[in-house]
Amino acid sequence: MLRLDGVSRLFGGLPALDRVCFDVARGRVTALIGPNGAGKSTLINCITGVDTPTGGTVTFQERDITGLAAHRVSRLGIARTFQNLRLFPRLSVLDNVLCGLSGEGGRSMVMAMLRLPYLRHRERLLKLRALEALDRFGLADKASWPASILAYGDKKRVELARATVGRPDLLLLDEPVAGLNSDETAAVGEQLRRLRAGGHTILLVEHDMELVMDIADQVVVLDSGRCIAVGSPDEVRRNPVVLEAYLGQMEATA
Amino acid sequence: MSPIRRDKVLYFLFLHRTGLFVGLLTAALMLFPLIEDNPYTLGLTNLIAINTIVVLGLNLFIGYAGQISLGHAAFFALGAYGSAVTTVAGGMSPWPAMLLVAVLVGLIALVIGIPVLRLTGHYLAMATLGFNFVIHTVLLEWDEVTGGPSGFSGIPPLGWGDFLFDSEVRLHYLLWGSAMLCLLLSLNLVRSGVGRGLAGLAGDETAAASLGVDTKRAKVKVFVLSAVFASLAGSLFAHCYGFVSPDSFGIFTSADLVIMVVVGGMGSIWGSLLGAGLITLLPEWVDVFATYKDFVHGGILVLVLMFLPQGLVTGIVDLVRVKIALRRRKHAAA
Ligand SMILES: Nc1ncnc2c1ncn2[C@@H]1O[C@H](COP(=O)(O)OP(=O)(O)OP(=O)(O)O)[C@@H](O)[C@H]1O
Numbered sequence: 001m002l003r004l005d006g007v008s009r010l011f012g013g014l015p016a017l018d019r020v021c022f023d024v025a026r027g028r029v030t031a032l033i034g035p036n037g038a039g040k041s042t043l044i045n046c047i048t049g050v051d052t053p054t055g056g057t058v059t060f061q062e063r064d065i066t067g068l069a070a071h072r073v074s075r076l077g078i079a080r081t082f083q084n085l086r087l088f089p090r091l092s093v094l095d096n097v098l099c100g101l102s103g104e105g106g107r108s109m110v111m112a113m114l115r116l117p118y119l120r121h122r123e124r125l126l127k128l129r130a131l132e133a134l135d136r137f138g139l140a141d142k143a144s145w146p147a148s149i150l151a152y153g154d155k156k157r158v159e160l161a162r163a164t165v166g167r168p169d170l171l172l173l174d175e176p177v178a179g180l181n182s183d184e185t186a187a188v189g190e191q192l193r194r195l196r197a198g199g200h201t202i203l204l205v206e207h208d209m210e211l212v213m214d215i216a217d218q219v220v221v222l223d224s225g226r227c228i229a230v231g232s233p234d235e236v237r238r239n240p241v242v243l244e245a246y247l248g249q250m251e252a253t254a
Numbered sequence: 255m256s257p258i259r260r261d262k263v264l265y266f267l268f269l270h271r272t273g274l275f276v277g278l279l280t281a282a283l284m285l286f287p288l289i290e291d292n293p294y295t296l297g298l299t300n301l302i303a304i305n306t307i308v309v310l311g312l313n314l315f316i317g318y319a320g321q322i323s324l325g326h327a328a329f330f331a332l333g334a335y336g337s338a339v340t341t342v343a344g345g346m347s348p349w350p351a352m353l354l355v356a357v358l359v360g361l362i363a364l365v366i367g368i369p370v371l372r373l374t375g376h377y378l379a380m381a382t383l384g385f386n387f388v389i390h391t392v393l394l395e396w397d398e399v400t401g402g403p404s405g406f407s408g409i410p411p412l413g414w415g416d417f418l419f420d421s422e423v424r425l426h427y428l429l430w431g432s433a434m435l436c437l438l439l440s441l442n443l444v445r446s447g448v449g450r451g452l453a454g455l456a457g458d459e460t461a462a463a464s465l466g467v468d469t470k471r472a473k474v475k476v477f478v479l480s481a482v483f484a485s486l487a488g489s490l491f492a493h494c495y496g497f498v499s500p501d502s503f504g505i506f507t508s509a510d511l512v513i514m515v516v517v518g519g520m521g522s523i524w525g526s527l528l529g530a531g532l533i534t535l536l537p538e539w540v541d542v543f544a545t546y547k548d549f550v551h552g553g554i555l556v557l558v559l560m561f562l563p564q565g566l567v568t569g570i571v572d573l574v575r576v577k578i579a580l581r582r583r584k585h586a587a588a
């Protein structure tokens with residue numbers, strides 16, 4: 001479904017990504033792991049048009065999307081969350097989630113200003129869908145709160161609701177459980193499993209190995225911008241190169 | 255009334271609160287000339303209506319697209335002089351002239367907006383300021399067409415057949431009718447999916463783009479919309495006073511418009527009305543303000559931005575919303 005072919009990203013001559021190649025299979029959960037600074041977030045940015053690769057190609061459903069603007073990528077059915085929360089703090093929780101459906105309310109400013117009956121009707125349906133999405137994450141009772149006052153764990157889940165409400169074909173999650181306690185992590189893990197059961201394709205960046213080993217079908221390991229291993233969770237866990245990358249980092253930080 | 259029934263009525267009112275406010279305000283405005291028929295006062299409130307139209311558009315641009323313009327008096331001027339020239343020298347009748355001018359100003363905004371809106375912050379402020387400067391200079395220097403510093407007079411009033419909008423009371427209905435229409439259109443826009451996209455854009459451009467909002471295009475669209483509003487207000491201004499001069503369209507007018515937006519509150523449609531009203535009336539209420547208008551306006555701008563960066567109405571509404579939600583959160587926890 002998604003194919004990365006030699007994707008590179010140089011920052012002032014230093015490679016944050018160095019010829020990364022792998023596929024994300026439809027209906028599967030692909031986990032992307034690697035030590036801090038390995039280039040995981042950069043890779044997600046390069047796929048979603050937030051950043052542009054300096055080399056290589058990104059193909060989504062047989063279509064070359066390399067360097068495509070972020071809103072175009074989004075409209076092709078790729079949704080994402082951000083490692084550092086990017087909610088709209090002044091909007092209500094419900095409005096934040098509704099932003100995930102921005103395309104379905106029509107894009108014409110003139111129509112919006114006239115507020116024709118069909119648009120009002122559609123607006124009501126969208127609200128229902130957004131509330132359902134919030135309900136799935138147990139946040140329906142906070143729908144009218146301004147997003148800024150939510151607790152950190154709730155904010156993370158609102159971002160997940162916003163990314164999933166439009167039923168994207170491909171979901172890119174940048175550390176969805178970072179900073180959550182174990183109960184919240186379990187709840188999000190449950191949601192991810194449900195999304196996969198619903199046929200969603202997920203690329204999951206995560207440091208929480210328990211979660212990764214639990215739900216990933218395929219694991220990709222990045223180290224200093226290079227893809228050092230691809231395989232099933234078990235294969236990767238036993239791969240000596242991977243162990244060394246992680247151990248090396250531990251020694252360096254120790 | 256049973257409690258359930260009362261809840262239902264309250265809920266209905268809450269659901270339709272926007273329509274309710276618009277209806278009440280419209281009714282009050284229709285009755286206003288019956289209570290107050292002093293032409294001087296009506297002249298003032300009419301000016302508020304004109305300013306409101308410009309401020310609504312500018313507020314969408316500043317508050318929703320998250321941009322800045324210090325040049326909206328230029329679009330206001332283009333509307334006013336456009337109507338003056340097409341009706342007096344071109345012999346067009348006022349209504350079609352007004353539409354034609356609005357379309358042309360929209361096109362000008364499009365042509366300017368596409369390159370200029372790549373800029374942000376100070377650069378955008380400087381570019382729009384420069385545009386205002388250019389237009390103002392043209393009005394002063396191109397006197398065969400604009401009448402130069404002494405202005406352009408003899409602009410016909412608007413009307414239908416024999417009925418002319420030529421008294422303050424008639425103008426009251428024309429101008430406030432137009433202002434309420436623009437208010438309603440703006441309210442509709444911000445309550446739509448497109449409006450939410452714009453609010454997102456103002457909050458976090460990257461996040462909005464990742465949710466499918468074409469940020470560059472949206473900025474240009476709102477810029478054009480705000481220019482069209484300013485142009486319409488300018489045309490109304492010209493037909494209302496029958497006379498225009500470059501003095502009304504300098505960079506200080508642009509600054510005043512921004513101050514109205516800020517006092518009203520970023521992105522607050524109702525606040526636009528309040529901002530336009532307060533800043534238009536202030537010099538009338540207190541003489542000192544009339545003499546030192548620019549200082550006072552500058553002072554207000556600095557104070558509001560220091561203490562409520564989102565502007566007066568928006569800032570207060572935000573505070574109240576957060577307070578209420580925090581209290582509910584405490585209740586939920588207890
Ligand atoms: N805008 C930028 N300019 C220069 N260097 C950058 C930029 N963004 C990222 N980098 C560098 O690219 C490398 C990869 O960063 P990235 O954020 O992708 O890592 P990551 O794998 O997501 O790490 P983490 O697990 O900490 O989130 C880092 O060395 C970082 O310093």
Ligand SMILES: [Mg+2]
Nearest residue numbers: 040041042083
């Ligand atoms: Mg990262």
